[in-house]
Amino acid sequence: MAPWKxxxxxxxxxxxxxVAGLRKEQKTLATLNGSFDLLHAGHLKxxxxxxxxxxxxxxxxxxxxxxxxxKSPLRPIIPLEQRLEMVSALQFVDFVTYFxxxxxxxxxxxxxxxxxxxxxxYGADCIEADVVKxxxxxxxxxxxxxxxxxxxxxxxxxxCD
Numbered sequence: 001m002a003p004w005k006x007x008x009x010x011x012x013x014x015x016x017x018x019v020a021g022l023r024k025e026q027k028t029l030a031t032l033n034g035s036f037d038l039l040h041a042g043h044l045k046x047x048x049x050x051x052x053x054x055x056x057x058x059x060x061x062x063x064x065x066x067x068x069x070x071k072s073p074l075r076p077i078i079p080l081e082q083r084l085e086m087v088s089a090l091q092f093v094d095f096v097t098y099f100x101x102x103x104x105x106x107x108x109x110x111x112x113x114x115x116x117x118x119x120x121x122y123g124a125d126c127i128e129a130d131v132v133k134x135x136x137x138x139x140x141x142x143x144x145x146x147x148x149x150x151x152x153x154x155x156x157x158x159x160c161d
Contacts, residue, residue, distance in 0.1 A: 003078045005088040010058070010097045016110045018095065022056055030054035030140075031113040033104040035062045035150070037076040039086050042148040049142045050117035051092035060107045077154070095104075105131055113137050120144050145151055146151040 010018045022029060030053040036043050051057040061083055067076045076083070080098055088096050099107045108116065108128055112135040118126050124139050132139055 002085045002088070005096070008088045008093060009084060010095050010108075012099060013095055015097055015107070019058075019078050019111050027056045028054035028114045030057045030115040031060065031104075031108065031111055032057065032117045033060040033062070033099070033107065035067050035071070035076060036083055036087055037067065037078050038150045038153050039078075039083075040148060040150065040153060040160045041051060042145045044090070045145060046117065046119060046142045047090060048092050050140070051094075053115040053117060053140050054113070056094045057092065058095045058097065058111060058113070059093050060104055061087065062076060062102075063095065063098045063100045065100050066102055077150075098156070103127055108132060115140050117142060 019029065024133070030050050032047060032050040034043075034046075036059075046058070047059065050059075061080060062070075064076055064080045078086075084096050084098065087093055101107075105128070108131045113132060114137050116128050116132040116137060117140045118128065118144050120141050122141075123142055126139065129139050
């Protein structure tokens, strides 16, 4: 495990305990989730903006199993372990974890974030909204960079053949 990942990684089984400690320190928590496969400038913009919403940013990645279920059996391109290492290296990420489900609902039930950040393609009525609002949190929407997505990058790479 990369040393920078060791400092930031929280296993799903340790998540509630870590959150309880942060709450005891009276830290506000922001969450952001996604695949973050083929990390690009749009991801960085979203992660940075998410980090500005609270004292602590917890970034949750979809596991390989989760991505295969909801995107494609051919994805992810970059395996979970490497994606965790990459996002852990970002200075504006405080903690990283992952989830196996196709939605982050269970993750959000454990964290009960003050703010959950999502991209504009999902909007304020995203699937996460009900659970976040149930605990008094709010949804923060980040405007996307037009045309920049992992799917578009994959198409561009395939066109290079």
